[in-house]
Amino acid sequence: MYAVNLARYQRYPDCKRRGLRALPPLALFTSKECHYSIKKGAAFLGLGTDSVRVVKADERGKMIPEDLERQISLAEAEGAVPFLVCATSGTTVLGAFDPLEAIADVCQRHGLWMHVDAAWGGSVLLSQTHRNLLDGIQRADSVAWNPHKLLTAGLQCSALLLQDTSNLLKHCHGSQASYLFQQDKFYDVALDTGDKVVQCGRRVDCLKLWLMWKAQGGQGLERRVDQAFALARYLVEEIKKREGFVLVMEPEFVNVCFWFVPPSLRGKQESPDYSERLAKVAPILKERMVKEGSMMIGYQPHGTRGNFFRMVVANPALTRADMDFLLNELERLGQDL
C-alpha cells in the first residue's frame, strides 16, 4: 500500500489533497500468483480491485513479461492510465521469482513504477549462492521485504526500500502536526522520521532486524538462507525416494509442494475420481496432525490442482531428522486412507 500510494502521488501530487476523483482511472499490474494484499490494498486505497490487472504466469508461477506488455496495451485501450507494476520475488504458494530484468525493461519502456513484493523472497539477497534469483531488483523503484519471514525476526518486521532520493515519503505522507514535529527542536529535525510514515504510535520494529544483524553478522544470516535452501533440497530428494509422495514441481525456493498419496489411491491415477479423492486427503491429515499436536503444515488448492501440502523450510533450528519425521508422520497418519 505504501508503494502504490507513493507511485500515484509521484505521478499526481495533487491527489493527496483532491483525491482519486480528480485523476483518470489508474491501472496497476501484477501476476495471478501475486499476494492477495495487492487487491486488498487497491480496494483500501480507493482504487478498487478492478484497477488491478492480472498478468499471466507460466506453469512455474512466474509472471510472463509478454503478457504484461499485452495487459498494458489493453488497459490503455480501455482508457486507463498504467502507473505501477508489482513483481513478486517468492510467490506465496510455489515460491516463484518473477523475471525482474525483463519486467524492469517493460516498466522503463512505459515509464511505470516498478515495485517488487519481496516480502518472502527478499532475504535471498543475503546469499551469494542464490541471490541471482533476484537479478534486476536493483532497478526497482520500491521493494517490500519482511525479515520476519525467512530470517525469522519476531513478528512484525517489514521494510520498504525506495530508490527515491527526493524525500518522496515526507512529501507524500507529511502532515506537519505542530504538536509532534516541532521545528524548534535543538537537533536536526530532518532526523525525525515520524512525519514520513502513515502510522503514528508504533513499535520500533527495525530494532529487531538491527540487533539480529549485529548478532549474526551478514555471514550468519547468509548461512540461515543457504541452510534453508539445502534442507528444502534434502526434503525434495527424500520425497522422490518414497512411494506415497508426489512433488507438485521441482521448487526453486524453499516452498516444497507435494501430495501425499495414501495407500488406497496409489496406482489409481487413471481413475476418473482420482483428483477429487486426492484433494480430500490433505484436510484429513491436517486435522489429524493438529489433534495429535505433532506438526503444522499448510495445504491449499492451486489453480486446477487439488489440495496439496506446502512445507516451507525456514526455521534455522530445523534438521534433516525433522524432514524425515515429517514424511514418516504423514505416512503414519495416512496409512488407513
Added chain:
Amino acid sequence: MYAVNLARYQRYPDCKRRGLRALPPLALFTSKECHYSIKKGAAFLGLGTDSVRVVKADERGKMIPEDLERQISLAEAEGAVPFLVCATSGTTVLGAFDPLEAIADVCQRHGLWMHVDAAWGGSVLLSQTHRNLLDGIQRADSVAWNPHKLLTAGLQCSALLLQDTSNLLKHCHGSQASYLFQQDKFYDVALDTGDKVVQCGRRVDCLKLWLMWKAQGGQGLERRVDQAFALARYLVEEIKKREGFVLVMEPEFVNVCFWFVPPSLRGKQESPDYSERLAKVAPILKERMVKEGSMMIGYQPHGTRGNFFRMVVANPALTRADMDFLLNELERLGQDL
C-alpha cells in the same frame, strides 16, 4: 482508516471493486482539534484531504455541534455527499471530549456514520466516576480505542469496536485467499478472523489487553484511570500555588497544559514581546531536560497560544513526589531565564 473505509463501503459497496471514481465526492467531518491521522487517512484512502471538513471547536477544544450542522449544509451545497462524522474523545493537546450526544443527534438526522476517535480517552469508560465524559458513545457506529495509551498496554494495542452485526468487516475486507482461508477445515471457519482485517501477517496484540485485564481486573484498571485523574488534579493545584507557572486552562482530563514563566518574564505580561519570548522558553527547557536526562515533557504551540508544556499523567507508577519533582526541576532548569 478502518472506520472510514467501512463507512464508505456500507454506503457504496461497489467502491470495493470500482474504486472512488465511481462515487460522488464524499465529505467527512471532524473538529479542528482532531488527531492528524484523519487527514492523513483521507489522503491514503484516496479521498484526499479536501474531503475532510473542519468543524469549529469551542475554547476548551470541544466540537461545536451547531457548526457541524453548518458544515454539513455547506458541503451539500457544494455537491459533496456527507457520509461520516469523526468525534474525538480526548483530544491530543487539550484532552477535550466532544459532546457525543449532540453529535449523535446530528448524525442520526443526516444518516451519517458516527465514528468516535477515543484512542486517548476511551479508557475513561472503565471509571464509574469519570465515564460520563463519554456519554453518547453507545450511539456510535464505530469507536477506535488504544489501550496502549492511558492503560499503558505495551505498544501497539489498538481496538476498533463496531455497532455492526452484519459481518461488515468480512464483506468489506474479505478477499478469500484460497491458500489461507480454506473452507474445508475441520472446525467452524467463521472463527477465522484473518479475512476480516486489512493486514495479513500481524502480532496478536489483543492478547496484551486480555492478559492485563485478567491480571488487574476491571477494578484494577478503573483504579489506574481514577488515579491518573487524581494525580493530574494534584499537579493542577500545585501549579496554581507556584509563582512561575500559569495554567493554559482547567483540564477535564489528564492533559495538564501550562506555561513555565521564567524569572525575567514574571510581571511583564503587558510588554509587547511577552508572548513571543514566553514561546521560546519551552524549547530551551526541553533541550536542557533531555541533555540532563531528568525528564521528558512535550511542548507545542496551539492556535494563537505560543509553546506551552503538556504533562500527560498516565503512568500508574507516578506519584505526587514525581509531580513535585517535575515542578522543582522546571524551576531549577529555568532559573537563569
